[in-house]
Amino acid sequence: xxxxxxxxxxxxxxxxxxxxxxxxxxxxxxxxxxxxxxxxxxxxxxxxxxxxxxxxxxxxxxxxxxxxxxxxxxxxxxxxxxxxxxxxxxxxxxxxxxxxxxxxxxxxxxxxxxxxxxxxxxxxxxxxxxxxxxxxxxxxxxxxxxxxxxxxxxxxxxxxxxxxxxxxxxxxxxxxxxxxxxxxxxxxxxxxxxxxxxxxxxxxxxxxxxxxxxxxxxxxxxxxxxxxxxxxxxxxxxxxxxxxxxxxxxxxxxxxxxxxxxxxxxxxxxxxxxxxxxxxxxxxxxxxxxxxxxxxxxxxxxxxxxxxxxxxxxxxxxxxxxxxxxxxxxxxxxxxxxxxxxxxxxxxxxxxxxxxxxxxxxxxxxxxxxxxxxxxxxxxxxxxxxxxxxxxxxxxxxxxxxxxxxxxxxxxxxxxxxxxxxxxxx
Amino acid sequence: xxxxxxxxxxxxxxxxxxxxxxxxxxxxxxxxxxxxxxxxxxxxxxxxxxxxxxxxxxxxxxxxxxxxxxxxxxxxxxxxxxxxxxxxxxxxxxxxxxxxxxxxxxxxxxxxxxxxxxxxxxxxxxxxxxxxxxxxxxxxxxxxxxxxxxxxxxxxxxxxxxxxxxxxxxxxxxxxxxxxxxxxxxxxxxxxxxxxxxxxxxxxxxxxxxxxxxxxxxxxxxxxxxxxxxxxxxxxxxxxxxxxxxxxxxxxxxxxxxxxxxxxxxxxxxxxxxxxxxxxxxxxxxxxxxxxxxxxxxxxxxxxxxxxxxxxxxxxxxxxxxxxxxxxxxxxxxxxxxxxxxxxxxxxxxxxxxxxxxxxxxxxxxxxxxxxxxxxxxxxxxxxxxxxxxxxxxxxxxxxxxxxxxxxxxxxxxxxxxxxxxxxxx
Numbered sequence: 001x002x003x004x005x006x007x008x009x010x011x012x013x014x015x016x017x018x019x020x021x022x023x024x025x026x027x028x029x030x031x032x033x034x035x036x037x038x039x040x041x042x043x044x045x046x047x048x049x050x051x052x053x054x055x056x057x058x059x060x061x062x063x064x065x066x067x068x069x070x071x072x073x074x075x076x077x078x079x080x081x082x083x084x085x086x087x088x089x090x091x092x093x094x095x096x097x098x099x100x101x102x103x104x105x106x107x108x109x110x111x112x113x114x115x116x117x118x119x120x121x122x123x124x125x126x127x128x129x130x131x132x133x134x135x136x137x138x139x140x141x142x143x144x145x146x147x148x149x150x151x152x153x154x155x156x157x158x159x160x161x162x163x164x165x166x167x168x169x170x171x172x173x174x175x176x177x178x179x180x181x182x183x184x185x186x187x188x189x190x191x192x193x194x195x196x197x198x199x200x201x202x203x204x205x206x207x208x209x210x211x212x213x214x215x216x217x218x219x220x221x222x223x224x225x226x227x228x229x230x231x232x233x234x235x236x237x238x239x240x241x242x243x244x245x246x247x248x249x250x251x252x253x254x255x256x257x258x259x260x261x262x263x264x265x266x267x268x269x270x271x272x273x274x275x276x277x278x279x280x281x282x283x284x285x286x287x288x289x290x291x292x293x294x295x296x297x298x299x300x301x302x303x304x305x306x307x308x309x310x311x312x313x314x315x316x317x318x319x320x321x322x323x324x325x326x327x328x329x330x331x332x333x334x335x336x337x338x339x340x341x342x343x344x345x346x347x348x349x350x351x352x353x354x355x356x357x358x359x360x361x362x363x364x365x366x367x368x369x370x371x372x373x374x375x376x377x378x379x380x381x382x383x384x385x386x387x388x389x390x391x392x393x394x395x396x397x398x399x400x401x402x403x404x405x406x407x408x409x410x411x412x413x414x415x416x417x418x419x420x421x422x423x424x425x426x
Numbered sequence: 427x428x429x430x431x432x433x434x435x436x437x438x439x440x441x442x443x444x445x446x447x448x449x450x451x452x453x454x455x456x457x458x459x460x461x462x463x464x465x466x467x468x469x470x471x472x473x474x475x476x477x478x479x480x481x482x483x484x485x486x487x488x489x490x491x492x493x494x495x496x497x498x499x500x501x502x503x504x505x506x507x508x509x510x511x512x513x514x515x516x517x518x519x520x521x522x523x524x525x526x527x528x529x530x531x532x533x534x535x536x537x538x539x540x541x542x543x544x545x546x547x548x549x550x551x552x553x554x555x556x557x558x559x560x561x562x563x564x565x566x567x568x569x570x571x572x573x574x575x576x577x578x579x580x581x582x583x584x585x586x587x588x589x590x591x592x593x594x595x596x597x598x599x600x601x602x603x604x605x606x607x608x609x610x611x612x613x614x615x616x617x618x619x620x621x622x623x624x625x626x627x628x629x630x631x632x633x634x635x636x637x638x639x640x641x642x643x644x645x646x647x648x649x650x651x652x653x654x655x656x657x658x659x660x661x662x663x664x665x666x667x668x669x670x671x672x673x674x675x676x677x678x679x680x681x682x683x684x685x686x687x688x689x690x691x692x693x694x695x696x697x698x699x700x701x702x703x704x705x706x707x708x709x710x711x712x713x714x715x716x717x718x719x720x721x722x723x724x725x726x727x728x729x730x731x732x733x734x735x736x737x738x739x740x741x742x743x744x745x746x747x748x749x750x751x752x753x754x755x756x757x758x759x760x761x762x763x764x765x766x767x768x769x770x771x772x773x774x775x776x777x778x779x780x781x782x783x784x785x786x787x788x789x790x791x792x793x794x795x796x797x798x799x800x801x802x803x804x805x806x807x808x809x810x811x812x813x814x815x816x817x818x819x820x821x822x823x824x825x826x827x828x829x830x831x832x833x834x835x836x837x838x839x840x841x842x843x844x845x846x847x848x849x850x851x852x
Contacts (some may be wrong), residue, residue: 013513015713019503019723027505031498049500051725066492070483072457076473077445079432079453087439100441105531105702106726112564126458137722138538148721184844194636201770268726269833274499276702276726278530287441296563297445299477299695300532300702394703 001256003027011174020392023380031056034389034404034411047389047403047415050356053245053270054316055406061273064312068305075201075339076103076302085309089314091281093252095261100287103279103302105270107241108136110278114204114264115140118292119233124199128189128229132212135204135239144204147211151394157198161185164225165215167360168368176220178311184225190232202263203237207254210242212391213400214358222258235286241278242400246317246405249327249354257353275298275309322405326354330407333357333401336416344423346371355407359399370395370401374426376402381422383390387415429453437594442468449815451808457482460830460837462814473815473829473841479696480742480830483672487699490738494731500670502529502728512733515740517707521677521687524707531666531702533694540630540690540706541566544661550625554615554655557586558638558820561630570630573637573653577820581625587611590651591641593775593786594794604648609650609766626660628689633680636668638824639819640779640784642777648684661712664688667704668782671696672743672831675753675780683779701735702726733834748831758835759783759827762842770849772797781833784818785825798822800852807848813841 006027010018016337026044030037032053046056060409068082087101105111119125128136129144131151136142146152146160153160162170169183193200209215209224226236241406243254244267255262263286263385268278279301290296300306318324330356334350337359341347348362361371361378375397383391390400400416432453436444452470454465459481462470472482480487494508502509513527532534545551553571555561557577572578572586579586581665588596590608598605605777611627617627631649635641652662669680670693681688689712694704705727710712716722727734743749760776767773774788787797801823808815816826828842 015717022501064821069488261819291441291443
């Protein structure tokens with residue numbers, strides 16, 4: 001079937017406007033490791049997908065999925081070992097304070113539950129989020145989706161604050177003073193909630209500000225911001241949907257990068273390597289307080305197949321030393337991007353953590369005007385040349401590079417040389 | 427590991443009060459067809475689980491899952507055939523008006539999306555639901571969870587109305603007059619929304635009122651109720667999470683039982699036989715109107731593995747004639763239950779559709795006082811004797827029998843004779 005026929009079927013069966021990547025969409029039929037293959041047999045280096053975190057169709061994960069599916073798949077209102085063994089291992093990788101787990105099917109469900117918990121436990125409704133973010137597609141979570149509302153809060157119980165960044169800072173301050181300036185925005189939002197008579201529940205942030213474009217955060221920001229939150233009796237929810245599971249290279253979890261353990265950490269995308277598996281970790285006292293009053297049950301959440309898959313993902317991260325690989329190859333990618341920055345004026349800033357990197361494209365390095373058209377051109381042209389990446393940021397001008405973790409230096413060289421060629425033609 | 431050790435681990439790892447069935451929980455290790463096996467090798471006839479709709483660990487479904495997992499599992503922002511082929515087949519089984527599909531990971535996500543759609547399209551917030559129901563675990567969907575709030579609405583934008591039933595009717599009226607009386611409750615709620623200045627969005631109902639205990643609905647109720655909804659510009663959302671996929675025996679979908687096609691039908695539990703797969707069908711005009719303004723994307727939703735699994739479930743329903751089996755064996759179960767009703771005064775009412783049946787237990791057939799203690803005893807004792815069933819209803823007194831669809835007459839005989847023995851001992 002050709003692309004036009006598929007697009008016509010999509011419009012009819014999924015509705016006009018069902019999201020698609022690229023000016024000319026790719027028709028993918030097979031995946032293996034860091035590679036995707038289209039219907040014509042063309043091979044693409046996947047520098048975009050973090051969901052297949054340990055590699056597309058990883059045999060160890062597929063084997064665990066198949067083995068458990070043949071044996072048993074049932075809900076958690078019967079006893080089974082799988083969820084206990086998985087949760088024991090998962091929590092052992094988290095901060096000591098995060099001992100207890102709720103398993104869900106998607107990051108949206110995990111963030112829904114975290115918001116319900118924070119609001120239930122504090123008795124407040126007020127939630128702070130960043131002004132360029134997305135945390136999921138349900139009604140309550142979509143209230144935080146400021147990336148679609150030009151940074152504006154949509155409802156009174158949610159306040160969007162400027163995300164911390166050093167490249168386009170909100171003030172002339174530098175270093176710790178800049179961190180203070182940004183943290184003060186948290187304090188301001190808390191004070192506003194108080195004035196408006198809205199009880200404060202907490203803050204929900206991606207600890208590496210992934211949707212905001214991976215900004216370099218002024219040192220000490222998170223400590224100062226969360227201190228304000230805790231002084232006001234609020235909870236800190238860290239959204240690890242993108243930052244977690246060894247993505248940052250230096251640590252298993254994004255919150256460890258900033259050195260502040262959250263009260264609740266939500267997880268999703270890479271947790272099951274594509275299998276719908278997500279959840280949250282929280283301290284046992286908060287978990288018990290919530291469970292005591294609220295009947296929360298998730299039909300598919302915590303079933304033996306999900307848990308077997310989640311366990312296999314952790315096996316691969318450990319066995320293939322993917323945390324180390326993320327760190328080493330991530331550094332290598334950033335070094336390469338900085339070399340390209342020296343060569344191409346278009347690249348205004350290079351940044352990231354482990355194998356999650358961004359290159360911010362600007363028309364002019366002084367004005368820092370976002371080069372969104374150029375970014376779109378480059379993303380499409382890279383695809384034509386067999387390299388899949390994306391873009392992000394409020395100016396839609398940041399190249400987003402977030403490959404499966406078994407990404408090698410050879411893969412990085414292909415990414416960098418192709419990007420060099422494409423940029424030369426811009 | 428013994429049960430007490432498992433319970434201690436659960437409390438620590440999942441929180442105290444994570445839902446469990448039975449006074450002494452069952453530790454399940456294997457499932458096959460209509461059978462579950464515990465850690466001691468004891469075999470249980472599964473008369474409870476509708477999620478493994480075509481049977482536990484069905485080889486055709488497992489094979490499809492494994493085959494596709496080895497090949498490709500990726501999101502829908504690339505083109506792939508799997509979602510188009512699956513959705514084409516799924517919509518072909520629905521009413522002609524329901525042409526377009528959104529795939530999600532859980533029934534909760536499907537109902538979240540249906541509510542968002544109905545509110546977006548009508549511009550109103552007001553939703554009507556029944557006063558003894560549950561539709562999912564997110565904040566917006568939980569607002570409809572009246573089964574946990576003694577039938578009371580929790581928020582102004584949701585109104586709970588009495589569910590229609592002939593066994594404990596709200597008035598002395600009978601037949602069509604009773605249907606009018608119940609439908610009038612819908613009209614009343616719509617009028618109240620109007621008086622309160624809350625725009626009306628629609629009604630969300632399980633078309634067979636599963637959580638309400640499968641009441642016998644006065645003939646014509648749904649036609650009358652939905653006419654009121656449509657006259658007021660609202661949408662009818664049918665929750666097929668329990669009623670759909672051949673469960674009722676007479677039809678593929680619950681809404682076909684009452685003969686009123688909804689504007690949106692949501693689906694979940696049995697859709698992937700345990701694999702997290704859910705979604706909704708809607709007319710293409712409503713889908714396009716929503717897509718035009720709202721960016722809805724579901725990371726795992728519609729991935730090739732989900733679609734392969736969903737397709738395999740439809741294959742099995744068709745190949746093994748499970749709709750017919752649900753009809754025939756369902757009739758056989760109800761006939762048997764009626765024989766038990768003649769023998770045991772405890773059974774006040776027998777009802778259901780296909781392989782989803784209820785027996786309402788009462789202390790006295792005149793007063794109809796609910797026999798909840800007896801129901802709890804019977805459910806636990808049936809489990810001891812190797813038959814798993816549940817209970818439901820506002821009086822917690824309705825035995826709930828909802829086995830995987832390959833349930834045979836021999837299985838039914840085991841259910842009925844065990845129930846007869848257990849009841850003789852009450």
